[in-house]
Each structure stands twice: as C-alpha cells, then as structure tokens.
Amino acid sequence: MLPNPNVRRLDEFQVFSFQFQVFTKAVSVEIRILSPDDLPATVSLLAYLNPKVPEEIVRQRFETILSEHPHYQAYGAFSDQTLIGVAGAWIATKVWCGLYLEVDNLVIVPEHRSSGVGTLLLNALEGRAKELGCNILVLDSYVSNSPSHRLYHRLGYEIRGFHFVKELEDIAH
Template sequence: MSFDFKIIEKENILNILPLVEKLNDFKISKEVLKERILEMTEQNYECAGVFFKGELVGICGLWYCTRHYSGKSTEVDHVFIEEKFRGQGIGKQFFKWIYNYLKTKGFEAIELNTYTTNYASHKFYYNEGFKILGYHFLKKL
C-alpha cells in the first residue's frame, strides 16, 4: 500500500474532526471539539495527515515552541491511525516523514504525551527512541 504524508491546509483543518472524535476519551461534544480545532489553527499549530487513495486515515498535531531544555521544539499531539491501517508500519513511515519535515523547519527536538494506559503507543515511542522525562499533570480550572 502506498500512503501520502502532508500538512493539512488550514482551510481543510476540520477534516481531522472525525479522527479526533475517535480519540475523545473525555467525551467532549463535537461542537466544542470543532471550536477548539479552529482556535488551534490560530496558534503555533499544524496538523500532518496520512492519506490513502486521497482519504485521510491518520493525523498528528504539531505544536511549535522553544523550550529552555530542548531548544526549538515540536510537541506532537492527537496521533491517530485508523484501526484497519495499524500494524503495517505506517506509524514508522509517518514519523520518519514528520522528523524530516521538522528538520527542514530548523527544529531540534520532538516531545509528546501519551496516556498511561496506551501501552501500544509506549512500545512504539520507545522503539522510535523517545525517553521518558517526567509526568504530565492536568488541573481543570
């Protein structure tokens, strides 16, 4: 199978909504997700997509910043591949594309958070060379 990887244009960003909904463990309404995605495009955010025969089958949000400990950095977010395409090496290909894309933009590091119960992602990220630096905490205001 042949897959295409590219940045999703801002005007097409809501195409990611069905995939983001599948990640929605917090049961956030579709309308709120839509509002947040649109707001994200006004910040230091892009979304990369995996396409199969023109259909969006995977996504990875990219948040850009500079951090004192890692320099010019990208935090990947809401990484998702449709279930029927998993286990075929697409994630590895996708991340290779992401690494190359970020290098061309001058980024020095890539970071991420993953749910503690998402064991398959832990194995994937370990195999990609990621190291655990700490814990992610959240407090709703």
C-alpha cells in the same frame, strides 16, 4: 524496513509519498499538511481519540488552533485519497532544550493501526523538525495507551518525566 520517502513540492506544501505492505495488499500512503477540505475527516479522527469531548467541541477547538496559532501545523496520512491518520505539530522554544517540535493528537484509524502509518507520520514530523532546526521532538501519550508506547520506544523516544494536569473546569464542554 520502510523505504525512504520521495519528496516533491506541491504549491507551498511538502508532500511525502510512501509505498508499503499492509497484510498482503500493497498500500500507497501520502503524508501532507492538511487543508480546510480535510476538516470533517480530521475532526472525526480527533473525536475518536477524545471520546469524552463532544465532536462539535472538538471541531471548534481544532478550528481555533488552526486559526489562532501560527506555529501549529496538522499533517494527514492518506491512502487512496482517504484520511487514515492525523498528527499535529507545535513548534516552540523552552529554556531547557531550545527549539522543539511537539507531536500532538497522533491518531490512526483502527483498521490501519500497526501497519506503519504511525511510523510514517512520526518520521515525517521528525524530518520537519530537522528542517526547522529543532533540537528535540516531544509528545504526550495517555498512560493507558500501551500500544503507542511500544511504537514510541521503538522509534527512539524516551520517557523523561511526568505530565501533570489539574482540571480547572470540565474540559469536555
């Protein structure tokens, strides 16, 4: 079981610090809202998650999200000042559930997968959702991503429906 985070205020950002074991080496992980300085590393991770989309398009789309959508925040997991995981969070309201937080683009660098980093990010987002008064957390996951499905089930997420997509044009460009 992972320890509870120590939370401290840093300017306007809330920072979560965790200690946990990865293999036999102690690793310190900090979860915080991403800053503009984190953009290059963030884009690399998002491009890894979306291999059919050129990295420049990933960068443009992510910059658009950050600049045009005030109800979106991006969180990063850092180990030794290195970005090892990313998750976005959309805050919105729907008729059926009220205020909710949607987890978006959760990705962990391959060498830190199955080490607890994804759990830390999701727990941090759950804490943020509770602070904001959200009723539920939601997320989408690629059908083929069974390792992430096991994580989501373990953390209490349930499959409640289908996500239908109809492409109107080539979304990779």
